[in-house]
Amino acid sequence: MPVLKVLVVDDEPGIRSGVSRILNNFRVAYPFMDEDFTFEVTEAATGEDGITIIDGDKPDIVLLDNKLPGIQGTEVLEYIRNKNYDVVVAMITSYASLDVALKAHKFGATDFVPKPFTPQELKSSIENITKQLYLRRITHKMNEEGRKVRYQFLSVLSHELKAPLNAVEGYLKMMQERQSGDRIEDYSTPIERSLQRIQWMRSLIMDLLDFTKIRLERKEEKIEEVHLKGIAKNAIVTVQPYAIQMEVSINLGLKSDVVIMADPTDMEIIFNNLVSNSVKYNKRGGKVDIVIDEDENEVLLLFADTGIGINESDKENLFSDFVRIKNEKTRNIGGSGLGLSIVKQVVDLYHGSITVESTPEVGTTFKVRLPKKFN
Amino acid sequence: MKKSDFTILVADDDPDYLFQTVNNLGRAGYKTVAVESQAEAESVISKMKPSLAIFDLMMENDDSGFILCYKIKKKYPDVPVILATAVAHETGISFSLDSEAEKTWIRADRYLEKGIRPEQLDQEVMKLLKI
Numbered sequence: 001m002p003v004l005k006v007l008v009v010d011d012e013p014g015i016r017s018g019v020s021r022i023l024n025n026f027r028v029a030y031p032f033m034d035e036d037f038t039f040e041v042t043e044a045a046t047g048e049d050g051i052t053i054i055d056g057d058k059p060d061i062v063l064l065d066n067k068l069p070g071i072q073g074t075e076v077l078e079y080i081r082n083k084n085y086d087v088v089v090a091m092i093t094s095y096a097s098l099d100v101a102l103k104a105h106k107f108g109a110t111d112f113v114p115k116p117f118t119p120q121e122l123k124s125s126i127e128n129i130t131k132q133l134y135l136r137r138i139t140h141k142m143n144e145e146g147r148k149v150r151y152q153f154l155s156v157l158s159h160e161l162k163a164p165l166n167a168v169e170g171y172l173k174m175m176q177e178r179q180s181g182d183r184i185e186d187y188s189t190p191i192e193r194s195l196q197r198i199q200w201m202r203s204l205i206m207d208l209l210d211f212t213k214i215r216l217e218r219k220e221e222k223i224e225e226v227h228l229k230g231i232a233k234n235a236i237v238t239v240q241p242y243a244i245q246m247e248v249s250i251n252l253g254l255k256s257d258v259v260i261m262a263d264p265t266d267m268e269i270i271f272n273n274l275v276s277n278s279v280k281y282n283k284r285g286g287k288v289d290i291v292i293d294e295d296e297n298e299v300l301l302l303f304a305d306t307g308i309g310i311n312e313s314d315k316e317n318l319f320s321d322f323v324r325i326k327n328e329k330t331r332n333i334g335g336s337g338l339g340l341s342i343v344k345q346v347v348d349l350y351h352g353s354i355t356v357e358s359t360p361e362v363g364t365t366f367k368v369r370l371p372k373k374f375n
Numbered sequence: 376m377k378k379s380d381f382t383i384l385v386a387d388d389d390p391d392y393l394f395q396t397v398n399n400l401g402r403a404g405y406k407t408v409a410v411e412s413q414a415e416a417e418s419v420i421s422k423m424k425p426s427l428a429i430f431d432l433m434m435e436n437d438d439s440g441f442i443l444c445y446k447i448k449k450k451y452p453d454v455p456v457i458l459a460t461a462v463a464h465e466t467g468i469s470f471s472l473d474s475e476a477e478k479t480w481i482r483a484d485r486y487l488e489k490g491i492r493p494e495q496l497d498q499e500v501m502k503l504l505k506i
Contacts, residue, residue, distance in 0.1 A: 159433070166490045167391035173493075174395070179402065193391050 004130065006041045007059040009050035009076065010092065011069055015115065016043040019063060022119045028130045037130050047071040051079055059087060061129055063113070066093040066100050074100060077107040086137070088129050092117070156322045160204060160336065164197040204336035210269050211338055214345050222263035223374045228271075228292050228299065229257055231264065235271035236290075239279050248282045250275070254292040260299050261374045266346045270301070273339040274366050278305035280333050281364065294372070298352075301368040309360035318356060319344040343368075350374065378404030381504055384425035385409050386416040386443065387459070388434040392489065396429065396459075399493035405500070413439035417446060424451050427503055430483075432460035444483045455503035458483040 008019040020041040027036040042057060044050040047068045054062065054076075062080070066073035077089055090111035091104050101112065110132060113125045171190035180186040229252075236250050243250055260267070278288040282305050291302035308330070310318065317323045322337040324330070347354045352370035383405050387393040390411060397409045408425065410416045413434045419425075420443075428447055432440035440458050447454055485499055 162489075163389055163392070167389060167395070169490065170392065170395035174398070179398070193394075197391060 002035060003038050003040050004061055004133070005057060005059040006039050006061045006063065006126075007044060007050060007053055007057070008041060008063045008092075009044045009047060009068070009073070010063070010065040011045050011067075012065075013045075015065070015092070016045070018119075019043075019122065022122055023126065026123055026126065028127050030131060030134070033134065037134075039126070045069075047073065047076045050076050054080060054085065054087070055083075058085065060133060061126070062087055062089045063092050064089055064109070065115075066091060066104070074103045074107060077104060077109055081107045088133050090125060090129060153321055157208070160322065161201065164201040167197045168194045200335075204338070207336045207338040207342060210342050211345075213265070214269075214342065214349065222265070223261055224264065226260050226262050226264045226267050227257055228260060228267065228301075229254055231267045231271050232275075232290055232292060234268070235275040238272060239276045242276070243279045243288075246279060246282060247285045248279050248288060250279070250288045250290065252290045252292075255294070258292050258294045258299055260370060260372050262350065262370070266349070269346050270343050270368060273343045274301075274303040274368070277339060278303050278307065278364070278366075280335070281305065281330070282307035286363075297372060299370045299372055301370070302365060303368075304363065304365040306363040309362055309364055310356065310358040311360055315356060315358065319354070376506070378506065379406060381426035381506075382406040382408060382423075383500065384416065384419055384428040386411070386413065386429070386434065386439075387431035388412055389431070392431075396496070399496060400500070403493070403497040403500075413443060416443050420447050420450060425454060427455045427457070427500060429457045429459055431489075432458060440483075455484045457485045457487055457499065457503070459487045459489050 006019075006023055008016050010016050010019075020043065023039040023041050027038045029036045039061075042053055042059065044053055048070050050062070050064070053059070062076075064073045064076055068076075073091060073093065077091075080087060080089060088111075089109045090113055091100075091109050092113045092115055093100065104112070111125050111129060113122060117125075171187075171194045174180065174190055175187050180190075232252055232254075236252065239250070275288070275290065278290075282288065286306040288306075289302070289304040291300075291304075293300040293302070319340050321341045323341070324335055324337040344354055347368060347370065350370050352368060354369075355367045356364060357367070358364040383400055385393060385396050385400070385407055386409075387396065388411050393409050393411060397407045400407050408419055408423075410419055411434075413436065416428075416430065420428075428443070430440040430443045432438070434440070436442065440460065444456050444458060447456060484503055487496070487499060
């Protein structure tokens with residue numbers, strides 16, 4: 001159970017012991033919190049003592065009288081403010097002139113509890129402060145986590161963008177120094193590899209554009225009736241040259257003309273990624289079955305391949321950013337590691353679901369369910 | 376000893392970068408063994424003792440290079456290891472091996488940025504092999 005440390009700074013012993021008595025048995029609960037907050041009170045009779053305790057004990061809440069024997073309450077407040085401590089301060093004072101109130105406000109006091117106060121008044125003020133403190137800390141934590149995730153994303157991204165540049169640069173240097181001879185034919189492999197790396201880099205950039213689009217766009221305006229048959233056919237046409245090269249046949253099965261309310265670009269993202277994966281990770285002479293089906297409320301999409309399959313342990317992170325399954329079979333297959341993460345994000349956006357079933361060496365099936373109506 | 380008396384183990388999962396590094400080392404005169412994964416590197420280490428090893432940091436695992444450093448130093452404490460990575464620039468994490476503490480943790484002798492010039496790589500290798 002979380003315990004908040006409360007420091008009461010007041011020169012009247014009666015007030016200090018009163019606060020201790022009231023708060024030591026008090027607990028605060030909110031419907032959105034798992035646990036109740038309780039309080040642990042420390043006392044200080046002067047501003048100077050208060051500052052010593054604040055520096056050492058780092059309280060969460062300070063109840064501060066303004067009229068003190070030595071330094072004044074507002075000076076303590078200013079001290080806390082300058083130190084940037086994560087603490088909420090409430091003034092408890094009977095001489096709350098406008099001047100003091102303004103000063104206290106300026107230095108960040110969040111509440112005023114006029115003396116004398118009843119136990120109920122103190123409790124409701126503490127309840128308020130606790131909620132503020134909780135929300136402030138949660139927001140801070142979430143911002144921090146968001147920053148960390150963005151930072152990680154960017155560092156992996158720049159690694160992924162730099163690797164192909166290094167490779168191409170290396171090959172160009174080989175050619176510049178005429179390392180393999182003077183004829184252009186002596187460099188057919190470096191040229192081929194460079195072109196390949198550039199092409200993969202381009203598809204990474206295209207994926208990135210999809211990625212930012214999903215995160216930034218306002219959906220509502222783009223929703224329209226989308227005929228999935230057309231989207232599927234386009235995806236097949238796009239991947240066809242590669243499929244021919246791999247001798248993979250693609251079959252499209254659909255019961256009727258299935259229509260969904262969606263942004264057509266999003267449906268293209270789903271089909272393009274899953275169809276191209278099912279060709280890319282297939283075996284020579286394999287096949288891909290795409291099925292578009294529907295029930296009353298949902299559209300069901302199946303992408304089944306006869307490819308290399310995915311190990312159980314690799315399934316876990318399959319939908320995370322920049323995850324590429326690295327093994328002997330995938331090493332010559334280019335990919336950004338963003339495709340499935342993008343698909344998952346789109347599916348989530350529509351409150352749908354995506355699941356995967358796979359047997360190594362036999363094949364993989366992705367199942368996507370999407371509600372027909374966008375909400 | 377001549378350069379051709381030394382065998383350098385190079386592990387990198389980027390086939391192009393691996394090819395280029397091996398090519399450059401070969402042109403400089405060294406013998407090389409090239410592998411594309413941490414697993415292959417481990418199997419090579421179990422069978423032979425290279426004169427020097429160059430490991431990429433991120434292969435099957437994000438820390439493959441560190442793991443390989445640790446394993447090779449455990450088996451052959453006198454084999455110099457170069458950790459090659461493109462990570463530092465992006466993450467701002469510096470893997471330079473300045474303090475003694477870092478050296479015992481990472482167990483690499485040199486940290487090199489990927490994309491260094493072939494002559495520079497040769498210099499570093501010569502220094503470590505005391506040629």
